[in-house]
Amino acid sequence: MAAAGGDIFCRKACVVVTGASKGLGKSVAKTFASRFPDSSFFILLARSLTDLEKVKAEILEKNSKVKVAVRKFDQGNLDQAIFDTLFDSVFSDFGVTADDFEQSVVVHNAGTLGDNTKYGSQLSDVVTVQSNFDVNVSGTILLNSGFLRKFSNSSKGRLIINMSSLVAIQPIPSFSLYCTGKAARDMFFRVLAAEDPSLRVLNYAPGPCETDMQRACREDTVDRTTKNMFLAMHTEGNTLDCDTSIAKLVELVRLDQYDNGAHVDFFDDIGGHIAKAALNM
Ligand SMILES: NC(=O)c1ccc[n+]([C@@H]2O[C@H](COP(=O)([O-])OP(=O)(O)OC[C@H]3O[C@@H](n4cnc5c(N)ncnc54)[C@H](OP(=O)(O)O)[C@@H]3O)[C@@H](O)[C@H]2O)c1
Incomplete structure (x- = not known):
């Protein structure tokens, strides 16, 4: 259970979302x-300020x-300096202060595919490999520490959601950088959950959602079999709308029954996770 217990959507929150400019983050x-109460505070982060402003306007249009x-x-x-001062600024x-909430x-949602135009054995460019881990792993860890520095009161609920993927636990040809980054992120958050039980930590794999990233999987993937799998998923209508996947995430965090640090997939039976958590109590 979260430190404060109960339905998280009933308590005034400060919510940080990375990669909120489009796709799943939006x-x-x-x-x-x-869902959160009035006067909750949303901090939306991404590189495209123009797109973030549009998301902000859409939010405020529904709830000012x-x-x-x-x-x-x-x-x-x-x-x-960016990671040290972002939340203060x-x-x-x-x-506002952390005490106001x-x-x-x-929600650590920002992420990139890495380079899916190459097999693992062809990854010889230093900048490509390093920048993949900078964005997907190191930057996530550093932002998370900035967040926890700001919200250090362990008697208040602190929920950390990592936007994970099936590829964190399953190797997919063409996605060596992406798979490795996702596996590393999952493990980082599992360790965090083990280190500090006052945190609620969830690694959520959203399923195949219709976004720019999903399109890049169809278009750029070097491995023919993998590429055909993504193409078939699209033509057969087996990709998901982002809102459908996020509705499942809402239900997961509302029920608050997953094991701390668990990797939960959109296609998992939430009831199964509830039963597993109950056995561990
Ligand atoms: N779509 C899927 O099928 C799927 C499946 C499993 C997991 N996921 C995961 O879900 C998350 C969102 O994916 P998506 O499909 O919505 O991808 P997307 O449409 O490509 O969106 C990625 C988001 O991350 C942000 N971003 C990228 N690089 C960034 C950087 N250097 N700094 C800050 N923000 C950055 C982008 O914003 P800017 O470009 O404005 O910076 C954008 O908001 C990712 O972590 C992805 O791995 C997606």
């Missing part, structure tokens, strides 16, 4: 903003009582 931002901050943020730019701009939530 869906998380809009869905969560429609939530607060929304948007910040241009490149998770792959590992500048110490947003809080000071909006005149009953709970905090961070």
Whole structure:
């Protein structure tokens, strides 16, 4: 159970969403903003400020009582000062403090595919390999630490959601960088959950969702069999709308029954996770 217990959507929250400019992150931002109480505070991060402003406008059009901050943020730019000051600067701009909220939530959604135009044996470019881990792993860890520094009160609910993927636990030809980054992220958050039981931590695999990333899987993938799998998934109508996947995420965090640090997939039976958690109590 989260430190504060109960339905998280009933308590005033500060919610951070990375990669909120489009795709799944946009869906998380809009869905969560429609569920959390008025005067909750949303901090939306991504590189495209223009797209973030559009997401902010869509949120405020539905509910003008939530607060929304948007910040241009490149998770792959590992500048110490950015990670040290990001939340302080947003809080000071909006005149809020961590004490103003009953709970905090961070959704680590920002991510890239790496280079799916090559097999693992062909990854010889230093910049490509390094920048993949900067954005997907190192930047995620550093932002998470900044978040936990800001929300250090362990008596309040602190929920950390990592946007994971099936590829964190299953090798897929052409996706060596992507799979490795996702596996590393899952393990980082599992360790975090083991280190600090006052945190609620979920690695959520959203299933195949119709986004720019999903399109790149269909178009750029070097391995023919993998590429055909993505093409077939699309033509046969087996990809998901982002909002459908995020509705499942909402249900998961609302029920709050998963094992801390668990990897839960969109296609998993939530009831199964509830039963497993109950056995461990
Ligand atoms: N779509 C799927 O089928 C699927 C399946 C499993 C898991 N996922 C995961 O779900 C998450 C979202 O994926 P998506 O499909 O919605 O992808 P997407 O449409 O490509 O969106 C990626 C998001 O990440 C942001 N981003 C990328 N690089 C960034 C950087 N350097 N710094 C900050 N933000 C950055 C992008 O914003 P800017 O470009 O504005 O920076 C965008 O908002 C990813 O972690 C992905 O691995 C997706």
